[in-house]
Amino acid sequence: MAGYRDLLQQVKSEIDEVDAPRANALQGSALFVDVREQDEWDEGHIPGAVHIPRGYLESRIENAAPDRAQQVVVYCAGGSRSAFAAKTLEELGYGNVVSLAGGYTDWKRSGLPTQLPQSLGPEQRARYSRHLLIPEVGIEGQMKLLQSRVLLIGAGGLGSPASLYLAAAGVGTLGIVDDDRVDASNLQRQIAHSTETLGDWKVDSAKRTLEALNPDVNVVTYKERLTSENIERILGDGWDVILDGADNFPTRYLVNDASVWHDVPVVHGSIYRFEGQVTVFKPGDGPCYRCLFPTPPPPELAPSCAEGGVLGVLPGIVGSLQASETIKLLLGIGDSLVGRLLLFDALETEFSEVRLKKDPACPVCGEHPTITEYVDYVEFCSGRPTHA
Amino acid sequence: MTTVRIPPTLRAEVGGERQVPAEGETVRELLDDLTARFPGLRTQLVEDDDIAPFVNVYVEGEDVRTLDGIETPVRKGATVILLPAMAGGA
Numbered sequence: 001m002a003g004y005r006d007l008l009q010q011v012k013s014e015i016d017e018v019d020a021p022r023a024n025a026l027q028g029s030a031l032f033v034d035v036r037e038q039d040e041w042d043e044g045h046i047p048g049a050v051h052i053p054r055g056y057l058e059s060r061i062e063n064a065a066p067d068r069a070q071q072v073v074v075y076c077a078g079g080s081r082s083a084f085a086a087k088t089l090e091e092l093g094y095g096n097v098v099s100l101a102g103g104y105t106d107w108k109r110s111g112l113p114t115q116l117p118q119s120l121g122p123e124q125r126a127r128y129s130r131h132l133l134i135p136e137v138g139i140e141g142q143m144k145l146l147q148s149r150v151l152l153i154g155a156g157g158l159g160s161p162a163s164l165y166l167a168a169a170g171v172g173t174l175g176i177v178d179d180d181r182v183d184a185s186n187l188q189r190q191i192a193h194s195t196e197t198l199g200d201w202k203v204d205s206a207k208r209t210l211e212a213l214n215p216d217v218n219v220v221t222y223k224e225r226l227t228s229e230n231i232e233r234i235l236g237d238g239w240d241v242i243l244d245g246a247d248n249f250p251t252r253y254l255v256n257d258a259s260v261w262h263d264v265p266v267v268h269g270s271i272y273r274f275e276g277q278v279t280v281f282k283p284g285d286g287p288c289y290r291c292l293f294p295t296p297p298p299p300e301l302a303p304s305c306a307e308g309g310v311l312g313v314l315p316g317i318v319g320s321l322q323a324s325e326t327i328k329l330l331l332g333i334g335d336s337l338v339g340r341l342l343l344f345d346a347l348e349t350e351f352s353e354v355r356l357k358k359d360p361a362c363p364v365c366g367e368h369p370t371i372t373e374y375v376d377y378v379e380f381c382s383g384r385p386t387h388a
Numbered sequence: 389m390t391t392v393r394i395p396p397t398l399r400a401e402v403g404g405e406r407q408v409p410a411e412g413e414t415v416r417e418l419l420d421d422l423t424a425r426f427p428g429l430r431t432q433l434v435e436d437d438d439i440a441p442f443v444n445v446y447v448e449g450e451d452v453r454t455l456d457g458i459e460t461p462v463r464k465g466a467t468v469i470l471l472p473a474m475a476g477g478a
Contacts, residue, residue, distance in 0.1 A: 272476045305477075
């Protein structure tokens with residue numbers, strides 16, 4: 001019976017091998033397949049290579065190389081595993097396969113270019129392990145989250161839980177717009193802040209909390225009130241999703257108009273006493289805030305939480321729903337709340353839902369928009385609106 | 389009889405009730421019945437003989453503005469939700 005050495009020698013005699021410089025000349029035309037294990041790949045690989053651990057080669061190669069005439073350079077650390085892999089590929093019908101003699105070790109020793117993988121490091125693998133186990137997220141989804149950018153309007157009741165969960169989930173960049181300082185009356189619900197940060201700017205307090213929770217997250221702070229004057233600059237930084245946790249109507253309408261014009265989805269949440277509303281406004285794919293509420297209520301009919309109060313845990317529930325919708329949008333999974341307004345009543349512990357439709361006559365996202373630039377939102381919401 | 393859900397901002401007008409029964413075969417008749425019994429609701433729900441523009445009315449989960457507006461029929465036992473915008477987030 002042949003031992004390993006005999007078998008290897010026999011296989012090597014049946015396949016074609018190339019050395020590192022010759023393999024390098026095939027860069028650009030051939031598909032490089034790395035058959036090493038995950039931890040080896042994590043320490044670097046040949047640029048442009050696809051990673052298919054040897055054990056998965058048969059089941060995954062067809063996805064990576066549907067065309068069996070495609071030239072394939074297969075490599076491992078030293079050239080042995082790749083020799084067996086090349087043999088397997090030939091048996092699978094691939095007609096133009098070579099194994100890299102000396103493997104990645106020789107490649108590196110020859111001074112040829114290497115690349116650190118677009119993948120998760122061991123710490124990230126541990127941190128996000130419960131995400132990696134979900135097929136809808138997995139490594140690819142987690143990488144997507146790490147490269148995503150979410151802008152939070154407000155670091156208060158809704159922004160606190162939402163930003164904490166987005167940071168924990170590894171959303172790579174979180175922008176926060178807020179011009180307020182942490183006040184004692186905030187701490188009953190605004191869990192991104194603490195007794196220790198009383199008096200600090202909320203954006204700074206939140207940044208500290210979020211970066212302590214997850215150092216993978218870059219928190220960009222905007223210590224300013226969102227206005228018609230600064231919104232273009234802030235949105236110009238580029239965001240995948242806006243999470244609206246504002247506490248007033250002028251900002252809600254401003255965010256809406258800007259999001260329609262910039263084509264950025266808004267995950268909307270609002271709260272009062274025991275009740276919350278959540279929905280997703282996705283430009284081009286459903287109604288906008290003005291389709292839902294063309295006119296703000298007169299101020300006397302729309303008391304804020306500062307005036308009417310709010311159950312401390314309510315923003316925790318609504319803000320978490322917003323975080324969940326945001327992550328779904330970023331990953332492109334599931335059914336979002338586009339076209340549905342979710343109503344939550346904490347006192348009755350009841351969720352209900354109403355359907356929202358795009359208004360063809362909407363002044364911002366309708367067929368013949370009449371509002372095409374920023375208006376005076378404070379005046380618009382004062383009960384004495386000027387007509388656009 | 390129809391059950392009308394009253395939003396938190398309007399509950400003071402109906403003695404703090406979360407929902408109240410009302411009679412009527414259309415949204416208009418329901419609102420007339422409600423505002424006859426709770427006159428404080430009128431200015432908050434009705435404007436120029438129509439549903440006030442800052443209030444949404446849903447019959448069985450559908451916005452009546454996408455149906456027949458204030459003339460939308462309401463079958464017995466239907467759930468009607470009155471919903472003004474809420475801005476609170478902090």
